[in-house]
Amino acid sequence: MIGPKFVEMAANEFDLRRTVESGQIFHAMPYGDGWQILVDRTPLHAEQRGAKLRVPAGLESLAREYFSLHHPLKSIYAAFPSDPFSRAALANCRGIRILKQPKWECLATFITSPVKQISHIRQMSFGLRARYGEKIPGSLVNAYPTAARLAQTTERELQKCRLGFRAKNLRATATAVASGAIDLESLREKPTHEARELLCQLPGVGRKVANCVLLFAYERLDTVPVDVWIERILRAMYQGKSTILELERISHRRFGRYAGYIQQYLFHHARVSKTLPA
DNA sequence: GACCAGGTGCCAG
DNA sequence: CTGGCACATGGT
Numbered sequence: 001m002i003g004p005k006f007v008e009m010a011a012n013e014f015d016l017r018r019t020v021e022s023g024q025i026f027h028a029m030p031y032g033d034g035w036q037i038l039v040d041r042t043p044l045h046a047e048q049r050g051a052k053l054r055v056p057a058g059l060e061s062l063a064r065e066y067f068s069l070h071h072p073l074k075s076i077y078a079a080f081p082s083d084p085f086s087r088a089a090l091a092n093c094r095g096i097r098i099l100k101q102p103k104w105e106c107l108a109t110f111i112t113s114p115v116k117q118i119s120h121i122r123q124m125s126f127g128l129r130a131r132y133g134e135k136i137p138g139s140l141v142n143a144y145p146t147a148a149r150l151a152q153t154t155e156r157e158l159q160k161c162r163l164g165f166r167a168k169n170l171r172a173t174a175t176a177v178a179s180g181a182i183d184l185e186s187l188r189e190k191p192t193h194e195a196r197e198l199l200c201q202l203p204g205v206g207r208k209v210a211n212c213v214l215l216f217a218y219e220r221l222d223t224v225p226v227d228v229w230i231e232r233i234l235r236a237m238y239q240g241k242s243t244i245l246e247l248e249r250i251s252h253r254r255f256g257r258y259a260g261y262i263q264q265y266l267f268h269h270a271r272v273s274k275t276l277p278a
Numbered sequence: 279g280a281c282c283a284g285g286t287g288c289c290a291g
Numbered sequence: 292c293t294g295g296c297a298c299a300t301g302g303t
Contacts, residue, residue, distance in 0.1 A: 023284060114285035120301065121284080164299030169286085206286045227284035243293075267284075 004056040009063065011053035013073035015095025016046055022096050022268040024216050026109060026122040027129070029140045036140055039066050040102045043139040068097045071221070076258045083237065085277035086262070089269035096268060098261055099216060103184040104177060105144040106217035111173055111204040112166045113212075127161035150174035169204025176202055192220045207245070215260040223260045224251045233266050236277040 020028035020035055029036045034047030034054070042062060047054040055063045064070070073095075080090050112124045126141065132149050133142030150158070151174040158167040176182050182202065187195040192214055199210040211225035224230065226248045234247040242250065255262045270276060 110284080113283095115283055115298085116285095116300080117283045117302075119283095123301090159299090162300060165286090165297090166299080204286070208285060212284075225284070228282090229284065271284090 004058075006047075006054045007057045007060060008049075008052045008054050009060055009069075010051065011048070011067070011069060012051050013095055014048070014051075014053065014067065014069065014097060015093075016048040016053065016067075018093060018096045018268070019067070019099065022093070022264060023118050023271070024099050024264070025101065026118065026125045027141055027144075031140065037066075038136060038139050038141055038143060040105070041134070041136055041143050043136060066100055068100055068219075071097055071261075073097070076261045079256050079258050080262060080265075081237075081254065083277065085233070085237070085269075085275075086266065088273070089265040092273065093265040093268050096264060098219075098221060098264060100219060101217045102144070103187075103213070103217045104147055107177075107184065107199070107202075107205070107209075107213050108144065108147070108150070108170060108174070110209045110212045110216075111170050111202075112163055113209070114166065114204075124161055124163055124166075131161060147174040147177035151178040166204065172203040173205065188218060192218075192223065195220075207248075211248075215264075221260045222252060222255075222257045224248050224255070224263045225260075226251075227267075229267050229270050230263055232276055233270055 016035060020037065027038060031045060032047060034045065037044045037046065039062060042059065044059055044063060044066065045056055046063060053063065077090060080086050109121065109125055113121050128145055129142040132145035132153065135142055150171060153171060155167050155171055158171055163170060177184060182198060187198060195218065196210045196214060199205050199213055200207065208225050208227055211223045214220040215223040215225060226244050231244060231247060234251055238250055251263065252259050
């Protein structure tokens with residue numbers, strides 16, 4: 001590709017394509033032999049060749065942090081359960097890493113996610129970016145709109161991005177963030193349960209969305225967001241009638257401190273293979 | 279045209 | 292605390 005000089009970095013136990021297609025982010029663009037991912041306001045063009053990752057010179061540390069190249073994948077693999085479905089998930093999803101996402105973008109995106117397929121979440125993200133996001137030179141997509149910008153819109157305006165009943169929640173939460181009623185940065189230093197409690201006070205944020213934000217933006221790798229897929233998987237794995245909350249607790253206890261990672265592999269494997277545990 | 283999608287909030291029992 | 296339902300939109 002023409003453009004800035006590329007440098008190679010070591011990236012063992014990393015699968016770029018699987019990672020960006022695993023339902024964590026919704027705006028990665030295929031580009032050249034790799035992907036362009038707008039990380040906050042920095043377009044990150046990454047290509048993978050085996051255990052090497054090629055990124056533009058100067059963006060190595062951004063790439064290391066965003067792709068979480070410091071996570072101990074070998075230890076995480078070792079924590080996987082030994083049932084056939086979990087082994088198959090590991091075999092087929094090896095190399096997926098939990099990204100470190102910008103906090104507001106992650107929160108806002110998952111507020112738009114309830115009862116939507118991943119392709120629809122992608123469409124809403126692109127719509128919001130195109131209408132309200134800052135243009136970034138060299139980027140295929142606009143930045144995710146700031147909370148302040150979305151706080152200025154009206155619900156009717158937001159509906160043009162086809163958000164449906166999510167528009168009201170997104171606008172209200174944008175207002176809470178923009179006004180300082182909640183400080184997303186300060187959640188970083190709080191225990192997970194306290195951070196979750198604060199997030200759940202926001203309109204449109206329940207336990208599942210809060211857990212996605214904790215896992216994908218706050219590096220709480222033991223957090224398990226239980227959506228319809230994970231619910232079906234866990235019900236099959238641990239037969240017996242349990243509430244969603246109980247399923248979350250069971251998996252947290254059984255999977256351990258990387259439960260969120262294991263959850264992500266089970267989720268992605270179930271989706272791509274269209275199978276559930278026997 | 280029913281049915282479902284990375285849920286949440288609210289209400290009845 | 293638990294189960295049931297509405298909520299917008301788009302794709303099989």
